[in-house]
Amino acid sequence: MQRFVARRVLSEANFLRVQQRCFTLAAADEKEVVNTDTPRPPVLPPFPYTPPRYTGPSGDEIMALRKKYVMQQAPYYKKPLNLVDGKMQYVFDENGKRYLDALAGVSVVSCGHCHPYVEEAIIKQMKSVQHTTVLYLNHTLTDYLQALADKMPGNLKVFYLLNSGTEANELAMLLARLYTGNNDIIALRNAYHGLAPATMSTNGLRIEKFNIVQTGILHALDPNPYRGDFGSDGKKYAQDVQNIIDYATSGKVAGFISETIQGVGGVVELAPGYLPAVYKSVREAGGVCIADEAITGFGRTGSHYWAFENQGVIPDIVTMAKGIGNGSPLSAVVTTPEIAEVLGRSTYYSTFAGNPISTTAGLATLNVIEKEGLQKNAYDVGSYLKKRLTALKHKYPIIGDVRGRGLMIGVELVEDRELKTPLPKKVSDEIHERLKDLGCLVGKAGLYSNVIRLLPPLCFNKEDADFLARALDYTLWNIRSVESSC
Numbered sequence: 001m002q003r004f005v006a007r008r009v010l011s012e013a014n015f016l017r018v019q020q021r022c023f024t025l026a027a028a029d030e031k032e033v034v035n036t037d038t039p040r041p042p043v044l045p046p047f048p049y050t051p052p053r054y055t056g057p058s059g060d061e062i063m064a065l066r067k068k069y070v071m072q073q074a075p076y077y078k079k080p081l082n083l084v085d086g087k088m089q090y091v092f093d094e095n096g097k098r099y100l101d102a103l104a105g106v107s108v109v110s111c112g113h114c115h116p117y118v119e120e121a122i123i124k125q126m127k128s129v130q131h132t133t134v135l136y137l138n139h140t141l142t143d144y145l146q147a148l149a150d151k152m153p154g155n156l157k158v159f160y161l162l163n164s165g166t167e168a169n170e171l172a173m174l175l176a177r178l179y180t181g182n183n184d185i186i187a188l189r190n191a192y193h194g195l196a197p198a199t200m201s202t203n204g205l206r207i208e209k210f211n212i213v214q215t216g217i218l219h220a221l222d223p224n225p226y227r228g229d230f231g232s233d234g235k236k237y238a239q240d241v242q243n244i245i246d247y248a249t250s251g252k253v254a255g256f257i258s259e260t261i262q263g264v265g266g267v268v269e270l271a272p273g274y275l276p277a278v279y280k281s282v283r284e285a286g287g288v289c290i291a292d293e294a295i296t297g298f299g300r301t302g303s304h305y306w307a308f309e310n311q312g313v314i315p316d317i318v319t320m321a322k323g324i325g326n327g328s329p330l331s332a333v334v335t336t337p338e339i340a341e342v343l344g345r346s347t348y349y350s351t352f353a354g355n356p357i358s359t360t361a362g363l364a365t366l367n368v369i370e371k372e373g374l375q376k377n378a379y380d381v382g383s384y385l386k387k388r389l390t391a392l393k394h395k396y397p398i399i400g401d402v403r404g405r406g407l408m409i410g411v412e413l414v415e416d417r418e419l420k421t422p423l424p425k426k427v428s429d430e431i432h433e434r435l436k437d438l439g440c441l442v443g444k445a446g447l448y449s450n451v452i453r454l455l456p457p458l459c460f461n462k463e464d465a466d467f468l469a470r471a472l473d474y475t476l477w478n479i480r481s482v483e484s485s486c
């Protein structure tokens with residue numbers, strides 16, 4: 001693999017020199033055909049929908065009210081976007097400008113914005129009965145769970161539905177502790193599982209924690225193939241979990257929780273061979289293994305329905321959220337009947353859990369993913385997009401890594417390829433801003449906010465992928481002026 005230094009990527013003369021060198025090395029080493037032409041401004045693919053004229057409050061007016069009434073301000077962009085309409089992989093702002101949504105509300109809108117089948121199913125259910133609670137019977141819950149159970153491997157057949165990924169992970173850890181009678185749970189550095197007390201404790205990123213008491217969690221080395229000490233050797237990282245069990249616990253643990261591809265941490269795929277070795281150590285120490293599929297589930301990673309399948313393991317508990325209901329607040333915990341039994345020891349109740357609207361949305365989402373072949377589409381279009389982005393890596397030394405599976409892709413931006421120094425946040429932010437101006441919405445992730453995170457609706461197509469790659473090409477080509485503009 002080529003190695004070169006681009007110490008001042010943003011200095012124009014250096015940028016061009018390194019870029020040329022990069023091209024030469026890439027072409028020689030990897031026989032890649034890299035287009036070094038000056039990119040033209042990208043044009044959005046045609047789309048046969050025009051939203052009705054928007055007559056509501058402006059973004060400025062909404063922002064003023066948000067500052068007054070909302071506790072924390074987190075909108076993207078110098079001038080936050082007021083999105084007023086959405087169709088499939090596109091969203092529209094208050095002026096009718098169309099954007100390609102390559103983030104999907106952070107991986108939530110799995111089938112597409114206002115997907116007609118999901119929309120129709122929800123409206124139909126709305127007109128029948130909206131809310132009953134699990135204190136009464138309604139077939140929507142069991143219709144959904146029967147279908148969802150068919151998607152689960154092994155003996156993962158008993159569910160509890162909730163409203164968010166955080167709640168699902170909180171319950172998963174409660175189950176682990178009740179079932180094993182142990183307290184310690186091992187999580188990963190660079191992980192994200194939510195922001196309630198137990199889940200916040202598991203987070204392995206300082207930007208996803210508050211300085212309050214957080215107990216019962218031990219953080220293992222992140223098996224990060226790009227930045228980790230052991231490269232892609234999953235077994236070496238797994239030894240750290242065994243060491244934690246041996247040196248930092250009584251020898252007994254309640255469990256282990258991880259994403260299979262870390263999302264908030266910057267689309268980091270766990271090194272191959274990691275989970276089988278860790279699951280073995282954890283089970284030998286009396287613990288159970290929890291897979292957080294909040295982002296990665298429902299076919300997003302393309303090759304499999306659940307990301308843990310990529311590592312050839314079957315967890316004891318799986319949590320799912322986000323794309324589960326195409327936008328409806330819904331999450332789920334699934335486990336074996338044996339583990340599920342512990343919840344009978346006391347009352348566990350959540351008012352909106354398994355409500356008819358969310359379960360209807362969940363079933364409709366499952367059906368659309370199946371009928372429209374969205375898992376295969378995630379594989380085909382995701383592989384194509386990754387290839388296009390990898391070609392850009394050969395053109396721009398500012399791209400340190402392109403990674404991910406299916407339609408979960410990360411582009412890590414660096415200042416120095418050899419040292420892997422993260423690109424300064426102000427430059428990553430400027431790239432993010434310029435992509436938006438070109439009509440392309442992407443996410444930011446990683447401890448240094450230097451990873452472009454792509455989690456589009458699973459109906460994304462190759463023309464969208466071409467547009468996204470052209471938009472990034474155009475942005476990176478022109479970002480040389482960023483030093484003076486920031």
Ligand SMILES: Cc1ncc(COP(=O)(O)O)c(C=O)c1O
Nearest residue numbers: 164165166192193194263294295
């Ligand atoms: C992997 C993972 N787990 C859990 C959560 C928390 O989900 P929620 O925001 O629905 O509580 C998130 C949210 O980003 C996530 O990415």
